[in-house]
Amino acid sequence: ANGDYKGIADYMQEHGRPRDAIALSGEVVNRLFPYYYRGQLPMLALDPGDDVAAKLKSWSSDYDRIWFMPYWQTKLDSQMETWLSANLYPARTDWFANARLQLYGVAADPPAQASGVRFGDDLQLASYSLAAASRAGEIAPLTLNWRANRPLGDDFKVSLRLTDQQGHLYWQADAQPRNGLLPTTQLPPNTL
Secondary structure, X not given: OOEOHHHHHHHHHHHOOOXXXXXXXXXXXXXXXXXXXXXXXXXXXXXXXXXXXXXXXXXHHHOOEEEEOOOOOOHHHHHHHHHHHHHOEEEEEEXXXXXXXXXXXXXXXXXXXXXXXXXXXXXXXXXXXXXXXXXXXXXXXXXXXXXXXXXXXXXXXEEEEEEOOOXXXXXXXXXXXXXXXXXXXXXXXXXX
């Protein structure tokens, strides 16, 4: 099945906001998506050979949210996704046939709060930071700082859920720390 780029374009026209940007990579996405998209959001293109980190850092200082559309998991897509996941807040992922659309929020980390939550003797949630107030539909920046007291032999996942007072589930994410980029077996002991 081909990616539904018309569906992505329609979705972006409905859900894009001022101060959003669309990050594209590769010649095919740069041609396919603009063919269908008639919205007002800027389309920012990265090409092989570009300094991925420098461009994405520059874009993230200019916009509040960045939409990203990887195309067939090229090396450039992987570099972009790794930088976005490590430096911004992943907010949502949607699939349109076999095309993926991701939204990342740009926000300053709120002050960290000590946690003291321990998982046995080997792993602890040392601190966390969470924006004090977020409105419905906004990205709520959350950072968790983990500490391994010794090398861990298992890879654990963090499971986050957003529920209301009645227990209705509105959002869930399950991944290894650092947005799936840092398996717990690679956590250096006694560091955050």
